[in-house]
Amino acid sequence: MRRFFRMLIPLALIAVGVLWPVVIRPSSEASNAYDPVVFSNYDVDLIVSAGGRLDAVETITAEFPSGRHGLFKYWAVDNQNDPGVRQTPEVTSILLDGQPAPYQMLWEGGERFLVAKIGDPDEYLSYGTHVFEIRYNIEGVLDPAKTGADRTFADSTGEAAESQSVFYWNVIAQAWNNEIERADISVTMPxxxxxxxxxxxxxxxxxxxxxxxxxxxxxxSATNLAPRTPVTLRAGVDVPTPPRDEVPWSFAWDRVLGQSVGGVLWVLALTVAAGLGAIFYYRTTVEPSPGFPLQYAPPPGLGPVQTEYIRTESVPKNGLTATLFYLAERGLIDMRQVNEKQWTLKSKVKDWGPWADVDSVSVAVASALNVMGPGREFEAKKTVSAGKKLNKAKTDMNAAVQKWAFDDGLMVKRKKELWVRTANAVAFILMLFGFFRWGFPTTMWALPFAAFFLFSAASWKDGVGSRRTESGRELWSRAGGFHRMLTTDSAETRFDFGARKDLYSAYVPFAVAAGAAALWAKKYETTTGTVAPQPDWYDSSSSRSSGFVGGSGGPDFDSFESALSSSIGAYTASQASSSSGGSSSSSSSSGGGGGAAGEGDAESPFPITPR
Incomplete structure (x- = not known):
């Protein structure tokens, strides 16, 4: 369910990207700017074929003032009588004073109007009379006989006999912004x-x-027509109504779906294919599970961060907290709460011997915080210096666990897997192009790229670009089996807390690293019938019982995580402030590079060299 809700946001954004032309539409009216050019004579000759094709020749005798380039001819492509019909003209020629005229075809009114911009934009026509001849054809102009039968007309002639089809047309379009002194129209029917x-x-x-x-x-004919005055003709014709292409949506959806049902079906098929292709392509980067037989202990010698990293190929979110708990549980450091936002971490051992068998990741954290040597301590509080050390500890921890995995031959690079990320990024860019119709006729063309992007987005997770070796897979199997014991219901994976009560506290650091501390505590409570105890090594002055990091129930570990977050936050804020100020004398360790690991670390017998 949580995964479903996470998908809702990108799905909603994709829906907005595809459907915005329906919601945000410019005016669907033709331009109503007054045009001073007057048509002294307008001859319209229309021929309609039995197949419903209109061949038109419009001859315009126009009186031009000075400073005009030409004319704008508008065609409305939607049919007011049938919202599923599109009647897009195909211009075959335009002449000006008997010579071919330059023209440009444009869309206006939310693509309801196709416009011919006739004339040279760099040259004015001379003052006086100019003659334009516009030839074009339009398919599907014959309507069923009952179309427009309920309208009342000012004039009629001919027999009122039943006709099979009807030609219902604005023979003078209402989109002309010119005065027309006289118009003569002839229409030849099939x-x-x-x-x-x-x-x-x-x-x-x-x-x-x-x-x-x-x-x-x-x-x-008609005379003295004001600008934007239509002349409408309805004429019955005794021929069967020819079939014509129709779509089940109005023109408002054309910028989303186009003008073809077949085109929509093609895009849907491509979307499904892109989604399946993305799934199969991404799955080539996913390692098959080795199987996770139940384990009642973590893999020997591994700390909580290593155990989670080999299981998930990702550094755990609460890895720093888990590591410090692990060191405290092993008796290497003492943890004491000073106040709500401050903790003291202090070395408990008087020599270096106990550190010899501690994993390299835990050593990296202890070294960065300078709590390895005898008498060393660290104050986790809301200060820039404390936050800087904690930030470095996280960086060194990340570097150390990756170095461990690759140097010990548990994982290897698989760079060819990273191509799926490249494909995902390209799909994202093309999806945006589709949304804004840059190079695409309609926004629905974004859908195949959106499907590929969505179903391959997991390629940006940790683990893509690397593979576990045979020894790594064996360790993964054991780590996964231990995780199964921590997180599954006690009825399925019984753990005898009565005989092994001490292991509850010992496994808390691993549960925190896995984000399963609340489940581990609940398992204890379910099995024993008592609330999970607070470990002896966790000396908290808090009386609250709000639960583990990332969960609820059992002892309260939130105050420690809050102190760490507050401290790191103070350092991050100082870095941001320094950057916005244009200069900073301190250097950030967020890149994971070298640098001093902490004052006095040179004395440590376990030098840490972050990768």
Whole structure:
């Protein structure tokens, strides 16, 4: 369930990236800027085929003032009578004064309008009369016979006979921002025309002039048209309504889904393929489990951080706390709480002998905090100097556990696995390109890349780029078996606390490293019927019982983790402040490089050289 909720955030972001064109839309109206160019004559010749194709020739005689480059011709690609139909024009030629004219095709109004920008943007047309000829064709212009039957028109002519199809069209588009003195329109149909109806303007409007039907041809005219005044014709034609491409969504979704059901199905298929490909590709980086037979003790000689690292290939989040608990449990350091935000860590041994069999990771932490030698101590409190040492201890711990794993032949590099991260990063970039339609026609094209990105995102986890050797896998099996004992229900993995009560405290550091301290305490309580005890080596003055680090129930270890976090936070804040100030005289150890391990460490017989 937790994993499901973690997936909700990226899924929600992807949904926003794909669907934003539906939510954020520019005005779906054509530009209504006044155009001073006046059409003295506008001839429209339309021919409709039996297959529903419109071939149009528009001849415009225009009177130009000075300082104009040309005209803008708008086509609305959506069909107001059927939201699933798209009627995108294909421009075949545009002439200006008998010569081919330069033009550019653009989208406006949330891609509801295809616009031909006619004219040379670097050259003005001369004052006076200019003639434009625009040729184009549009598929699917014949509608079912009942389309528009409920509308009232200002003028009609012809027989009111039942027709099989109807041509319902703005023969003068409302998108013209020009005054039109006279328009003459002729429409040739693929069959006998029944009744022809016409209106000028919106609603019922006013009657068209000279409306007439002759066989399969309709003629009409209109005069003195104000800018953005449509002329609408509805004419029945006795031919079967031809099939036309339709989609089950309105034009508002075109920027997401395009204008083809087939295109959507292709993208969905690619999305599934990309997701499966990502899963299979990522799985090539995942090591098969060696099996985890139940173990009642950690692998010999390993500290809690090493045990977790060989199990997960990741340095545990609470590794520093677990290591200090481990040193305290072994009697090497004394832990005492001074106050809510301060602890004292002090060496308990009078010579170096007991440190000889301590794992290298624990030695690295003790060395960084300068608690290895006789009489050494460290104050974990909210100061910059204490935070700096703790930060260095974490860095050295990380370096030491990795060095141990590779130097001891437990793990090897597998750099070819890192290519899955490269593929994941490329998928992320292409997903963003898809969201913003950079190089992609619609936002749905982001989905295949989003699927690959999501299902290969785990490649950024620790462990990709390395593999355990045979000896490493054997150690992994034992560490996993021990983890199973710590975390599974007591009914499944019975642990005799009565006979081995001392091992409860001994295994607390390993449980803290594994993030399973609360489960370990609950297991103790379930088995014995008593609350898990606070270890003798943990001298806390707190009377609270809020639980282990990362859990609840049993003794309170939160105060110690809080002190460490507060101290490291003070150091981190000082570094950030120094960086923002533009200079700093101190150097950060966060990179894991060398540097002094702590005052007096040169006397240690166990020198630490961070990798």
């Amino acid at each position: 069959g006998e025309i029944g009744r022809a109806q016409c209106s000028v303007g919106f609603g019922v409007g006013r009657a068209c002039e000279d409306l007439s039907v002759s066989g399969n041809r309709v003629d009409l």
